[in-house]
Amino acid sequence: MDEIILEAKLINKSFHDPITIPVLKDVSFSINKGDFVSVIGKSGCGKSTLLYILSTMDTDYTGELFIDKVCMTGLKEKQLALVRNEKIGFVFQFHYLLNEFSVLRNVMLPGIKLAKFSMQEIEHRAMEKLRILGIHEQALKMPNQLSGGQKQRVAIARALINDPHIIMGDEPTGNLDKKNSEVVFEIFSQLANEFNQTLLIVTHDNEFAERTHRIIEMEDGRIIR
Amino acid sequence: MNRKLIVDIAKALLLARWKQTLVAAVGVTFSITMFITLLGFMNGLNDMLDGLILNRTPHVRLYNEVKPNPIQPVQLNQNLGHAFIQNIKPNGNGQNIDNTVAILHALKNDKRVLGVSPKVTAQVFYNVGNIDINGVINGVEVEAEARLFHFQEYVSDGNYMDLKNVPNSIILGKGAADKMQANIGDVIQVTTPQGERQALKVVGLFQSGLADLDKVQSYASLATTQKLMGKSANYITDINVKLFDILQAPALSKEYKHIFETDAEDIQTANAQFETGSDVRSIISYAVGITLLIVAGFGIYNILNMMIYEKMDSIAILKATGFSGNDVKRIFTTIALSIGFFGGLFGLLFGFLTSTAVDQIPFNTAALPNIKTFPVNYDPKFYIIGITFSLITTYLAGLLPAQKASKIDPVDIIRGK
Numbered sequence: 001m002d003e004i005i006l007e008a009k010l011i012n013k014s015f016h017d018p019i020t021i022p023v024l025k026d027v028s029f030s031i032n033k034g035d036f037v038s039v040i041g042k043s044g045c046g047k048s049t050l051l052y053i054l055s056t057m058d059t060d061y062t063g064e065l066f067i068d069k070v071c072m073t074g075l076k077e078k079q080l081a082l083v084r085n086e087k088i089g090f091v092f093q094f095h096y097l098l099n100e101f102s103v104l105r106n107v108m109l110p111g112i113k114l115a116k117f118s119m120q121e122i123e124h125r126a127m128e129k130l131r132i133l134g135i136h137e138q139a140l141k142m143p144n145q146l147s148g149g150q151k152q153r154v155a156i157a158r159a160l161i162n163d164p165h166i167i168m169g170d171e172p173t174g175n176l177d178k179k180n181s182e183v184v185f186e187i188f189s190q191l192a193n194e195f196n197q198t199l200l201i202v203t204h205d206n207e208f209a210e211r212t213h214r215i216i217e218m219e220d221g222r223i224i225r
Numbered sequence: 226m227n228r229k230l231i232v233d234i235a236k237a238l239l240l241a242r243w244k245q246t247l248v249a250a251v252g253v254t255f256s257i258t259m260f261i262t263l264l265g266f267m268n269g270l271n272d273m274l275d276g277l278i279l280n281r282t283p284h285v286r287l288y289n290e291v292k293p294n295p296i297q298p299v300q301l302n303q304n305l306g307h308a309f310i311q312n313i314k315p316n317g318n319g320q321n322i323d324n325t326v327a328i329l330h331a332l333k334n335d336k337r338v339l340g341v342s343p344k345v346t347a348q349v350f351y352n353v354g355n356i357d358i359n360g361v362i363n364g365v366e367v368e369a370e371a372r373l374f375h376f377q378e379y380v381s382d383g384n385y386m387d388l389k390n391v392p393n394s395i396i397l398g399k400g401a402a403d404k405m406q407a408n409i410g411d412v413i414q415v416t417t418p419q420g421e422r423q424a425l426k427v428v429g430l431f432q433s434g435l436a437d438l439d440k441v442q443s444y445a446s447l448a449t450t451q452k453l454m455g456k457s458a459n460y461i462t463d464i465n466v467k468l469f470d471i472l473q474a475p476a477l478s479k480e481y482k483h484i485f486e487t488d489a490e491d492i493q494t495a496n497a498q499f500e501t502g503s504d505v506r507s508i509i510s511y512a513v514g515i516t517l518l519i520v521a522g523f524g525i526y527n528i529l530n531m532m533i534y535e536k537m538d539s540i541a542i543l544k545a546t547g548f549s550g551n552d553v554k555r556i557f558t559t560i561a562l563s564i565g566f567f568g569g570l571f572g573l574l575f576g577f578l579t580s581t582a583v584d585q586i587p588f589n590t591a592a593l594p595n596i597k598t599f600p601v602n603y604d605p606k607f608y609i610i611g612i613t614f615s616l617i618t619t620y621l622a623g624l625l626p627a628q629k630a631s632k633i634d635p636v637d638i639i640r641g642k
Binding site: 077 | 551
């Protein structure tokens with residue numbers, strides 16, 4: 001259980017517009033495989049900024065980032081895209097499903113992009129993920145025919161399709177009501193407990209955070225807990 | 226796999242905004258249609274106007290210019306103290322080409338020569354009552370003239386082969402025939418400058434497209450003309466040569482001039498202005514076609530830009546889930562290219578249909594007896610150029626928006642929500 005999946009070393013980041021404001025100050029921590037970690041903190045404390053650096057989408061920082069023991073700092077855009085495709089799954093506050101494609105196709109897209117399996121196999125795997133999340137009956141519908149909670153579950157299925165090392169969430173329950181938030185949390189803890197899935201969730205819902213394995217609390221660009 | 230996925234996504238985005246896509250494609254279709262129609266029509270006209278002169282003009286013409294002897298008698302004897310010689314005039318055979326049998330034989334065996342047509346030109350007077358009208362009778366070898374210089378196309382009434390089959394026959398220029406009120410089957414009288422009088426039977430009427438020419442020119446067979454002039458069967462004033470490659474004309478003209486010791490004129494020297502006219506018409510049609518395509522290109526640019534703003538979220542999530550900037554760029558260039566391809570394809574089809582429609586419009590002019598409808602050229606070259614242009618313009622129009630899409634930072638989009 002102490003295999004390190006993600007490690008951040010002395011990460012610093014500043015915004016330069018209009019004046020230089022440091023957002024992250026010497027942030028260092030690591031996440032082990034199977035950890036269910038939540039990041040909390042007040043608005044503007046830098047928790048989302050940290051998440052986007054960890055996600056490799058934001059490359060404008062100093063320090064070093066390791067995912068699966070491989071250094072991400074300084075890699076080319078194309079290589080980072082491949083890392084995101086293969087090793088990271090994302091769940092955002094908004095579902096970001098493509099309205100032009102069916103639910104099943106949306107889940108399959110990152111899998112087709114990775115092209116590790118045949119088309120039939122990807123489809124089979126996508127159905128499997130949808131079944132775990134209890135929405136396999138909606139597979140052939142279009143995203144705009146689903147409710148908000150269902151859409152968020154499709155987004156989670158999409159994040160799972162390539163069996164990523166880590167799932168990152170930016171306020172995944174932020175747009176959901178109490179009931180649906182509960183459903184999403186249940187899914188996350190099921191993934192962590194049953195499938196040994198590593199999760200890193202940014203949230204400002206303290207109740208949600210209390211129930212995760214580990215809480216990282218941030219204040220003014222530093223980790224305080 | 227990756228390419229298929231990109232095409233899939235491009236197709237989905239295109240179909241999601243199919244009305245906009247259609248408008249963009251219709252723009253391309255319209256410009257390609259106009260491009261094809263214009264080029265086809267312009268080149269049809271070019272071909273017709275070129276044909277008017279070029280078809281009937283020999284590539285090389287051998288003839289004898291009437292001119293003074295370059296070696297004057299006074300130069301023959303340098304020992305004379307003073308020589309007074311006056312009024313030396315050209316003499317000899319005049320316009321006759323010497324040794325025609327050998328020249329014709331040599332030309333017919335030349336691999337570069339498509340065909341040879343000997344010709345006798347005779348000055349005559351057409352006798353109308355007691356008035357004489359100036360005229361020129363061209364004595365031609367009927368079959369060679371028809372094969373090489375489209376003689377039959379300009380014979381508007383009667384059968385051109387009668388010229389060979391009926392003895393002492395003539396095909397009159399339309400203008401001359403009108404003046405003489407002569408019709409097919411009538412017999413007319415002509416007088417040569419030497420005073421010979423001859424009755425000729427009219428077997429046809431000739432319309433060259435140049436009215437002034439038709440008032441003067443007539444055609445008779447080689448033998449009839451030679452007899453009219455009281456000359457032997459060796460008497461030839463012009464040898465008209467048609468080559469396989471028109472571009473060789475100037476070089477061959479020089480060569481023949483040297484070998485056969487006659488004067489020679491090539492088609493490029495005789496008709497230099499025609500090339501220029503054709504070129505200008507072609508340039509105009511290309512300019513119009515390309516202008517239309519550029520306008521269509523701006524349309525595609527706008528629509529793609531709009532699509533990118535609308536699909537910002539989709540681009541962001543594609544990038545977040547592992548599509549690189551290059552992949553996104555390829556999605557949008559695929560969209561642009563498919564608009565160009567399908568728009569262009571329909572453009573070619575409609576262009577072809579409009580061309581055939583133009584081809585049906587009646588176009589009757591007294592000057593061109595064998596043209597009944599507007600001339601159109603269906604050269605596949607224009608169709609290939611058309612589709613290539615449409616692909617290039619749409620690709621260029623898509624390039625900037627695609628580049629913009631590839632540079633979208635997903636963090637900006639996702640955090641902005």
